Amino acid sequence: MTLLIAARQLSKTFVLHQQDGLELPVLADVSLEVHAGECVALTGPSGAGKSTLLKALYANYLVQHGTLNILRHGRWIDMARAAPHEIVAVRRDTLGYVSQFLRVIPRVSALDIVAEPLIEQGEERETARERAGALLERLNIAERLWNLPPATFSGGEQQRVNIARGLVAPRPVLLLDEPTASLDAANRAVVVELMREAKARGAALVGIFHDEATRDAIADRLFTVPLARRHTKEIAT
Template sequence: MTQTDPILTVAGLSKTFILHLREGARLPVVAGAGFELHAGECVALGGPSGAGKSSLLKMVYGNYRVDAGTIQVRDGDETVDVATADPRRLIRLRGQTMGYVSQFLRVIPRVGALDVVAEPLIGDGVAREEATARAGALLARLNLPERLWQLPPATFSGGEQQRVNIARGLIAHRPLLLMDEPTASLDAANRAVVVELIEEKKRAGVGILGIFHDAEVREAVCDRVIDVTEFARAA
């Protein structure tokens, strides 16, 4: 295995939801999905709402199990198939290789924003003082007022919560980063900051797979777009 190998290889991926409240009706999502993602590139999943973009992203992260296919993630000198990995291996993969920025912030109540953002660094072994300093610097860059840093993000506006979410997802180095509409609730100034942060991640060799409904952001950061509708049509 070399550094030129893909960080992510998806092959033959298929998923159907079973609607148990609808007498077991089957809802095909994707079939035969396949693509590669390399270090240092940003790839967007494109297509209309309902085409399966978020489902694909959740399958890559291991939140959704798959019916068929493989999701190979390069983890150091080995490759892990997310589709078949046991829970402990998946947790370890997320802890050191694969990051995720979802649309919505899910955190422990009553924990301040600064600690929420610093936690991934502390989990990596960074001293708390350094971790909180770096968290503060990133929150400042994302224009979150310092008076909010000690407050729990559950009390914040949608845009403020999204900035905390982005900071938490980007603060630690993860070779593979998944992003689900990271700028959906942001104003133009903060979207520009996120574009800068994504470009910095790319220069650091991070492979990014994301959903970017904002056309300006997508055109600014993405190297190519994968049309998910071709996978949906095959389902």
Template sequence: MTLSSQAATHAFVERPALMLRAEDVRKTFTLHGQGGIGIEALAGVSLDVERGECVVLVGPSGAGKSTLLRCLYGNYLASGGSIALRDEGAPLQHLAITGAAPHDILRLRRNVMGYVSQFLRVIPRVSALDIVAAPLMARHVDEDEARERAQTLLARLNVPRRLWPLAPATFSGGEQQRVNIARGLIARHRVLLLDEPTASLDTENRAVVASLITEARERGAAIVGVFHDEDTRERVATRVLTLEAPGSQAPLNEAA
């Protein structure tokens, strides 16, 4: 076991509230079509996130905010550092995302970790209601209950009832994003990663989403998010992590 692994094990055992740990996470993209040039997208970011926290990532364009979220979710394989997520079924009470088997990543996404991106991946011929209910049914929640909870969330997010039985391909950007948010929040994951969830929304719907995020945090979710809207950021953040573009000064961890 490496020193980093030992430290993570100690942290997850000794700190029951700890849900997510990232240490010195780095990401470099290799441009194979341009002679193998390496582009550093993320340099040496570390953070711990506990239950009931919402850590908001801020920084200039190119600082790697979305890249960090994708590394935390396992969409990107980090080029260096380590990422661990609480996994109460594991012997050491956590799972290292870096190097984890695909089936373990999928299990954590189903049961522990939710992700809301800026855009809904439209599924042809699947209704908005079924798209939102799907994460619950993947957990073997009764279909009627899953649909009822999906209806409640869609109504709260002001998605018109007439759209619920339709596939979202023809919805407006804001409507698609609200379906996306409903799908990401319905399962009440213990860890939530939010990448600009309010980017396409008007003021009224941004306020609804901020309330939903706050409620998730108060239930004990550990949240990491990017919000360019300052009002939303101030409403949901308990801490701010400032990222600098690679090559600049090290990240700063500030109280919100």
């Protein structure tokens, strides 16, 4: 199968300038390849850098070393070096980030929040809203809520709105940050089904799944994020 993610020798150290320049190495020499139709689950103890790796793949975090190639329209784009407008374009049509953390936009309805990624890909507004509605329905968001801004929704409803937003547009590479955490069994099954559909259409998935049942149901292999050596700089006292 086609290689879609090729991350080589990534290193990432946080430098906390407000703590006298304290250095926290999180990723050291991490390489990861993911093919079309494959799901890789990141594992490792808490603090090992699973979430940092996922955010680095999305270019949300900067890496100091390494290359971070994502295949877009048959061309490799190194997300560690791409210009901002290129990264925006990759995220629009190729690379999705699915998390449960909804950043509410004042006054925008749940339906429009979910439809937005499709409209950005050039879909007609009405078609996009129809598809958004169908997905919200699958995720058991009652139709009476669709036209309301999710600021007043329950935590669980907000999570599912954000999952719908992350999965509505069929992007070929998906990064999943605990997409099923704290969902009830019925909704967890729906999300697993959605991820399987993405795999079946040839998407490459990289995810953090704390829930073992979900991991077993979706992941083809595990990737243990290697621990970076914590040789933190001496702090003068």
